Amino acid sequence: MAYGLSRRELRPKVRLLPGEGGRYHLTSVEGLAALSLDALSSVAYGPEAIVVVLIAAGTGALTAALPITLAITVLLAVLVVSYSQVIAVHPDGGGAYAVAKKDLGGWSSLLAAASLVVDYVLTVAVSLAAGAASLGSAFPSLRGHLVEVCLALLAVLTLVNLRGIAESARVMMLPTVLFIATILGIIVLGLVRSHPAAVVGTAQTVPVTAALGLLLILKAFAAGCSALTGVEAIANGVPAFREPRVKRAQRTELMLGALLGLMLVGLAVLIRRDHVAPRGGVTVLAQLAAGAYGDGWVYSATNVLVALILALAANTSFGGLPVLMSLLARDHRLPHLFGLRKERPVYRWGVLALALLSAVLLIAVDADTQRLIPLFAIGVFIGFTISQVGLVRHWRTERPPGWLRRALINGIGAVMTAAAALVFLVSKFLDGAWVVVLAVPLLMWLFARVERYYTAVGLELGLGRIPEPPERRTSLVIVPLGEVSRLARHALTAAIALGDEVVAVAVHADPDTARALRAKWDEWNPGVRLDIIDSPQRSLVQPVVKYVQRAAEGGRQIAVLIPEVEPRHRRYQILQNQRGILLATVLRARTDVVVCILPYRLSL
């Protein structure tokens, strides 16, 4: 599954059940818990996005929410079928990047990669913004400080991920089941009770600014499509399922589709019946929860649970982005550095970069979910479209039995998702979608640029060709020293073992010190020549560099061996080694010699 990847790609393989050495065994239900959080949590902001658009045409326009949701559910069905096919075609995990690379090639895989990177950042931002809104619904005192709440949640996520975490499907099971039960409970109780839902929040007078025309309905449709983000996750996690994994994964995808569709339609029915409109600081979902559960502790608990689920959804990005970056690095489209994602420093930089970008976004939009959704959805829907266009190409090339029907389903899906992406892009361009229009091509250019550089370097290094045999040379090891000491002995021992010839070199500003050192050296008589360089300017590095440059003219292999005192306690680090580091840095910049560092460990 070298290139299986997408927003949640490889997450199960990498992070689930880490003790099991590559063999995983999610059942369909466990798969739902592990892989569907991101999609299911979208109900916290998707329905609200529809309402927010429609309200511009007055409360009466809210009746349109139900037919729009039904249309979205149709798209959901297309996507579910489509991704069931992706699961079958890419049983090793078929994210948009993998599909694009295999079936579409070049630029579309760059587009997929760029939109995926944007999505990872936006998953974090949208989920946290929606989570903060949920908390604000439960605790009115937080309402004026949603940005701060977001940043606090983000800080917790970042710290947890900097330490590193081990997820497991079993741990995720409980909150997922609770969440599903709570949402279904809202719908059932809401339908059973007869009184109107909105008992919390302050009623807002919404001026009617638009007629309920086709454009508004299109906009509401596109906005509501944000509820579909995340349905691709299962297709990426196929390898985590128990055999027969394709069947199990497909079953999970269907379960997810059914659940999500049910939730969306149910919530839309309630919205229509109760004319739920945005109320000061209380989310649409929270209003529906209050209608079902009243405004007591169950209401608060529901909102906290929703926030928790959203935070867990945000967390998936922290696992997913490093995987994407390492795949890009392996394809020479990002610095090779990121291929080392298992190395802690690299991983940490990734976590910090993701946290920083999300924080900037959250502050820029003042933690307003609705302003982030267009940006978010554009990226996700580009991914959807690429996956499906790739499949269409796949069916046309392979032509298995029934390929035309399959290609048709994917083709319709592609057109619908492309249309949604386009609606977002056009209608929200000035409202912030331009950021995506700027960021995606920029990232694509960056990936292409990096790839071009590595190709050129590969040519220069003669990668893949057999080089000439290595030369045979004699060697001279130069050891910069200040005093006669155990450190000098340690360094000369190593230098004598490595060099055919060894010379020690000291820099002194003061003739007296130089004479004293010479006397000590002769007394010690270590069998190595000592050159003392005069430096009245008290400069250390420059004279040594010149000395080395002169020595390097002879054609021998030159190595400079710098002994470094390593204190046991980290706080003493500043007191040692700085001269060595400085010398090593300048030597590496100005000469082609081998620079060797030899540690000498102190007891203090």
Added chain:
Amino acid sequence: MAYGLSRRELRPKVRLLPGEGGRYHLTSVEGLAALSLDALSSVAYGPEAIVVVLIAAGTGALTAALPITLAITVLLAVLVVSYSQVIAVHPDGGGAYAVAKKDLGGWSSLLAAASLVVDYVLTVAVSLAAGAASLGSAFPSLRGHLVEVCLALLAVLTLVNLRGIAESARVMMLPTVLFIATILGIIVLGLVRSHPAAVVGTAQTVPVTAALGLLLILKAFAAGCSALTGVEAIANGVPAFREPRVKRAQRTELMLGALLGLMLVGLAVLIRRDHVAPRGGVTVLAQLAAGAYGDGWVYSATNVLVALILALAANTSFGGLPVLMSLLARDHRLPHLFGLRKERPVYRWGVLALALLSAVLLIAVDADTQRLIPLFAIGVFIGFTISQVGLVRHWRTERPPGWLRRALINGIGAVMTAAAALVFLVSKFLDGAWVVVLAVPLLMWLFARVERYYTAVGLELGLGRIPEPPERRTSLVIVPLGEVSRLARHALTAAIALGDEVVAVAVHADPDTARALRAKWDEWNPGVRLDIIDSPQRSLVQPVVKYVQRAAEGGRQIAVLIPEVEPRHRRYQILQNQRGILLATVLRARTDVVVCILPYRLSL
């Protein structure tokens, strides 16, 4: 002049006429230009400091400014005589730290060093604050933004010093002469004209909050002593004078004393006659300038000139602090790193640290000169006192002809300066002097702590003793490699020259890649064994470290040679080498082997 040092110590040697290779030739007058700026610029805030204290007892109390100034002038005379003696005793530059180290020893030299460090920071802060006040006097629109003006000036100084500057006495001559002429002009014209001086600024009603008692007079005296800061600079710069340098330096010291005394008394006479009190946003000096020159362009130019002189005075710290720190480093009282002050990175860190500390101070006191003066003066007067106590000790030990008279002068000076320091300390303790009381002992502790550490390390390294001869060992050079390429050939060439035995080691996650590499290697057949380590977790560093640790068990000298691709353009740096750096870092932390870096330079 190994330890000759003080606030401006060695400045001439290090920074004046840098092309002349250690031989300088300031005449007495040139010496005045080069070394007296800091002292002369004190007239911009010294007289004002007196007025600010006295005004608490009403405008009538301002008449006391003259007798107080006369007393300060007496102290100035004592200091001038005193420093003439310092010049004779320490012709190699006799700063407080040098005197204390030679004549007083241990703790008092730590005290001198700590108070000097504090002074360097405060010289910058006070001079810039006074400079900003001067600019504010000329340009009323700046008055509400003095902190910003200070920070802007500081930024300019910092940038200039980061680039590095070459001062010269000749360049300093013009502004110094202009400044002296301007101040003397203020006095002469002010005395000639009969109308009162204060024609600029808004009159302030100052409530009478104190009686003109002894305490207030003492406070005003102490505050006015801030005008004496900087008179020690010439004594530190003796080596920069032309022979006979002691005579010339003494003559310059006398000229400085006479000029400074004349200015202080002249300004005090004007203050007394015109009852000059602080007026909204206009400095006392600016009011006197307006009295002499009117409020036209000459007035503005005067204030700009004063600000320029103050900025140049602030600049002396940027030259002086690195010198002090390098002397402390040579005495093992600061990290040896600072001994390398000629090396650009070290020098830059010093400049940045000084700028940062000054900025913090300026922001903390809101760029109010008067609040900085007590802190400043305490440090300077500790230095004065130490120098003079040291000289008293010197006379008592050496007993040259007339030693009793000399000791008496220095003794009186010491008592007076100690008294002034004490008055500052007590009367301004809660107003901010506690910062000095905290910072100075903290710095002393730090210096002592560093010294103790280096002593312990010296013992452990056996410094000064003859170690055993170096051992003879065989060597194994390990070369981590990824592919067969020119880079591999380059690395093996160096490794074969250095090691008795060489082995290449590759890490691979994938059996296919491993097999391909093995085949390529056998085809190449470079005469070096290749070990391929299996790492299904795609970790690179850990497997190599383990391999090296196992190899190191044999008692041979182990070196790991890491070839690094060096791009020609800095912007490609992120694309290369990160794996090598990571590996080198971990190897240095976890093993005792020699870590060698070999650059391979790309053409792009």
